[in-house]
Amino acid sequence: MAALEPPTTSITGVTNSTLPSDSSHTPTIIEPQRGWWQFNWRELWFYRELLFFLVWRDVKVRYKQTLLGASWAIIQPVLQLVVFTVIFGRLAGISTNGIPYPLFNLAGLLPWQFFANTVTQAANSLVINAGIVRKVYFPRILIPTATIGSGLVDFGLAFVILLVLLLWFQWPPTPAIFLLPMFLVLAMLTALGVGYWLSAIHVKYRDVRHATPFMIQLWLFATPVVYPTSLIQGPWQLVYALNPMVGVVEGFRWALLGTQAPSLAMLISVTVALTIFMTGWLYFQAAERKFADLI
Amino acid sequence: MSYAIRAQHLAKQYRIGAVKHRITGYTTLRDTITDWFRKGPASAYKELWALDDVSFEIKQGELVGIIGRNGAGKSTLLKVLSRITEPTRGRAELYGRVASLLEVGTGFHPELTGRENIYLNGAILGMRKREIERNFDAIVDFAEVEQFIDTPVKFYSSGMYVRLAFAVAAHLEPEILIVDEVLAVGDARFQKKCLNKMQDVGQQGRTVLFVSHSMQSILRMCQRVILLNQGKVAADGPAQQVVGVYLGKGEHSIAERVWPHRDKAPGHDIAHLRAVRVRDVDGDISDTIDIRTPVTLEMEFVVTIGGYVLQPYFRLYNEDSVAVLTTFDLDPAWRRRPRPPGHYWARVTIPGNFFAEGLLYVEAGLTTLDPPMGQFAERDAVAFQVIDSLEGDSARGDWGGNIAGVVRPLLPWQTTYTPLG
Numbered sequence: 001m002a003a004l005e006p007p008t009t010s011i012t013g014v015t016n017s018t019l020p021s022d023s024s025h026t027p028t029i030i031e032p033q034r035g036w037w038q039f040n041w042r043e044l045w046f047y048r049e050l051l052f053f054l055v056w057r058d059v060k061v062r063y064k065q066t067l068l069g070a071s072w073a074i075i076q077p078v079l080q081l082v083v084f085t086v087i088f089g090r091l092a093g094i095s096t097n098g099i100p101y102p103l104f105n106l107a108g109l110l111p112w113q114f115f116a117n118t119v120t121q122a123a124n125s126l127v128i129n130a131g132i133v134r135k136v137y138f139p140r141i142l143i144p145t146a147t148i149g150s151g152l153v154d155f156g157l158a159f160v161i162l163l164v165l166l167l168w169f170q171w172p173p174t175p176a177i178f179l180l181p182m183f184l185v186l187a188m189l190t191a192l193g194v195g196y197w198l199s200a201i202h203v204k205y206r207d208v209r210h211a212t213p214f215m216i217q218l219w220l221f222a223t224p225v226v227y228p229t230s231l232i233q234g235p236w237q238l239v240y241a242l243n244p245m246v247g248v249v250e251g252f253r254w255a256l257l258g259t260q261a262p263s264l265a266m267l268i269s270v271t272v273a274l275t276i277f278m279t280g281w282l283y284f285q286a287a288e289r290k291f292a293d294l295i
Numbered sequence: 296m297s298y299a300i301r302a303q304h305l306a307k308q309y310r311i312g313a314v315k316h317r318i319t320g321y322t323t324l325r326d327t328i329t330d331w332f333r334k335g336p337a338s339a340y341k342e343l344w345a346l347d348d349v350s351f352e353i354k355q356g357e358l359v360g361i362i363g364r365n366g367a368g369k370s371t372l373l374k375v376l377s378r379i380t381e382p383t384r385g386r387a388e389l390y391g392r393v394a395s396l397l398e399v400g401t402g403f404h405p406e407l408t409g410r411e412n413i414y415l416n417g418a419i420l421g422m423r424k425r426e427i428e429r430n431f432d433a434i435v436d437f438a439e440v441e442q443f444i445d446t447p448v449k450f451y452s453s454g455m456y457v458r459l460a461f462a463v464a465a466h467l468e469p470e471i472l473i474v475d476e477v478l479a480v481g482d483a484r485f486q487k488k489c490l491n492k493m494q495d496v497g498q499q500g501r502t503v504l505f506v507s508h509s510m511q512s513i514l515r516m517c518q519r520v521i522l523l524n525q526g527k528v529a530a531d532g533p534a535q536q537v538v539g540v541y542l543g544k545g546e547h548s549i550a551e552r553v554w555p556h557r558d559k560a561p562g563h564d565i566a567h568l569r570a571v572r573v574r575d576v577d578g579d580i581s582d583t584i585d586i587r588t589p590v591t592l593e594m595e596f597v598v599t600i601g602g603y604v605l606q607p608y609f610r611l612y613n614e615d616s617v618a619v620l621t622t623f624d625l626d627p628a629w630r631r632r633p634r635p636p637g638h639y640w641a642r643v644t645i646p647g648n649f650f651a652e653g654l655l656y657v658e659a660g661l662t663t664l665d666p667p668m669g670q671f672a673e674r675d676a677v678a679f680q681v682i683d684s685l686e687g688d689s690a691r692g693d694w695g696g697n698i699a700g701v702v703r704p705l706l707p708w709q710t711t712y713t714p715l716g
Contacts, residue, residue: 030378030387053418057404057411064406064447135398136419137378292380293309 033289044139051142055149058121062150073157077113081106081161088226096228099257100169106162107256108225108249111187114155115245116216118188121147122195123212126203130295140288141281144199148188155184162256174258183251186270189277190244196280200287203295224249241265244273298390299471299502300353300376305385306526307346307371345371346382347526353504355390355470358497360517360534361506362541368526369506373397373473376504391470391502394421398475400460405449409440409459412448416463430466437492438462458485465492471502486695487685490516510538510680514583542582542654542678549678550574550582561671562596562661565603569595569638571659571676576647586683586690586703588647593640594659596671601635603663605670609643610658611650612674619655619701648690648705651698652683 063069081102088094089101096104122144126133129143166173202208223245224231232240240246247269253259346368353359363369374380376387377395402419403412413434417427427434435444438459440451448456474493490512497503497516507513513520513534520537522530530540542549550573554560560567572595575581576588584590592609607624624641657679660672683691683703690705691698 028378028389028393030375030382030389031385032381032383047421049424050418050421053415057407057415060411061404061406129402131398132402132419134379135401136421137395138419138421289381292374 054146058150073154118151118191123198180255193276193280196284241268244269302387305349308383360513360520363523367523394467394469395473396464409444573679651703
């Protein structure tokens with residue numbers, strides 16, 4: 001067969017540097033996986049930069065082509081705060097033990113919004129990134145995990161409102177404020193755990209997209225965002241504590257506003273949050289192998 | 296030399312069928328639940344083996360092409376080797392860092408700028424940040440998008456988009472590069488640049504696995520080709536040989552067919568066929584014809600009973616079995632003249648810039664005219680591949696994509712122009 005083209009020459013201006021030497025000795029083995037717990041930590045570590053880039057992408061893209069840009073991260077909670085204050089603070093007259101209602105509400109609204117946004121985004125994340133899932137390999141768990149990033153950025157911006165309100169109402173924070181990150185971590189674990197479950201199920205059943213907003217709404221009412229925990233009495237308190245977001249919101253109020261310190265119920269919240277996170281992770285790992293075939 | 300890839304009995308089963316929603320194409324919870332009640336979960340599936348016991352070994356530094364018809368399992372094989380999907384059975388070992396490029400621009404975000412997408416896409420393809428930084432200028436240079444590097448890619452032309460996307464992938468530095476047919480896009484000049492770049496990769500001792508429908512690219516890139524058919528390895532060996540098998544005529548050249556024995560040759564009492572050949576512009580037997588150059592078809596036949604007026608003809612079919620043309624031998628030397636017994640060579644030359652690119656099957660036929668008695672009509676006697684150059688002087692001009700039409704003549708265009716107002 002006659003060659004139709006002249007011999008090819010190198011493209012100039014293209015540098016081809018040396019290969020990374022670390023990887024050539026241990027082969028990658030591809031075979032059907034058995035069992036649930038097969039996780040490659042080294043690989044996850046290798047892809048840590050990708051996690052950063054996915055977060056960075058979400059943050060960058062979030063408010064692109066919006067008129068108000070990142071100020072939405074402030075406008076949204078402020079509007080919600082106004083609505084809740086008018087309805088629950090004024091009209092319903094919910095008692096907050098002397099704490100100004102806006103302050104009381106925002107201290108719960110902040111972690112709640114972080115949780116709700118993260119769960120919603122994580123639940124849809126795999127399907128939204130279906131193109132990548134079908135065409136490139138990397139640990140899929142990074143996709144729902146990365147949704148935490150833009151949630152944190154929004155949380156940080158909205159936190160400024162809280163600081164402003166604290167000043168406005170001249171409400172001095174207690175030393176407990178330094179424990180705030182702990183409760184944020186608790187919210188993250190819960191949100192990620194739920195997010196892992198939902199995103200993995202979503203790959204197979206698109207019902208998740210319709211069910212998630214409804215679930216979040218119910219969950220809001222099962223969480224003391226607009227009302228104080230003291231409304232819940234007797235043995236129900238224990239059942240109530242099964243909702244880890246109760247612990248989160250309680251913790252936030254305590255750390256920021258100096259309400260009653262978290263009780264033993266907090267332990268239940270932490271346990272449940274860890275359980276949701278671990279089972280979510282495990283389920284995700286088990287389901288991951290089929291993602292590319294199903295999505 | 297050590298191995299880069301060893302695949303042993305790889306198999307991949309897909310379940311297709313009733314469970315998928317008819318319109319939306321995905322399963323809903325309701326489907327699954329109603330299905331349980333109807334007939335049990337498994338019964339509604341149909342099983343399909345996309346890969347079936349595929350084994351091969353590839354040495355380091357080899358450039359291997361994978362060919363096969365649609366649905367032969369090429370993409371599934373690449374997906375399994377890229378770890379996107381898991382094999383149902385079997386095992387593969389890959390020695391070295393693997394990068395796969397199954398699609399150009401995976402993960403590109405339209406709202407992000409070219410610069411941002413280089414980082415994002417690079418990270419998705421498995422590049423480290425410092426690797427991207429080191430290659431950044433080379434990527435921009437290769438993609439030829441310097442001026443627009445800070446423009447969101449949604450404003451890019453499709454050509455620019457593809458160039459940037461490929462440029463990122465081209466600067467991956469894996470030991471094993473797995474590439475699906477990604478070059479069907481972009482203008483011809485850039486396609487060529489990409490092929491060259493991949494060849495460079497091969498020359499640096501890296502291993503390349505390359506799927507393509509373009510036999511031209513395959514033959515240019517690869518020494519070795521694996522042919523898949525219905526999920527199985529149908530052939531594995533030197534590129535030209537396997538491409539020949541794929542094009543349908545065993546291991547011999549598809550451009551020549553000879554019937555040395557009369558009793559096996561197509562024909563009747565009056566005449567029988569001896570050979571059919573495809574010759575290129577130099578007169579050599581060739582199954583690859585540059586679209587710009589003429590091709591000569593030749594039939595060799597023997598007349599055993601003299602005294603009849605004979606009409607040889609060629610008919611050409613394309614890959615879709617469309618008869619592209621029929622040409623009768625109207626050579627005045629023998630037209631309307633009864634032929635004496637003997638050995639005849641009839642040739643016709645079809646000019647360059649005539650056929651569309653692709654595979655053409657040649658039917659060689661001969662009939663008497665009075666009374667009409669068909670002597671032979673050998674369909675698919677030989678075949679040849681018309682290859683469109685990417686150099687800009689064929690009828691495709693500078694267009695790199697697909698071109699519809701069974702012929703592709705180079706026609707003169709004229710434009711008249713008057714300015715506005």
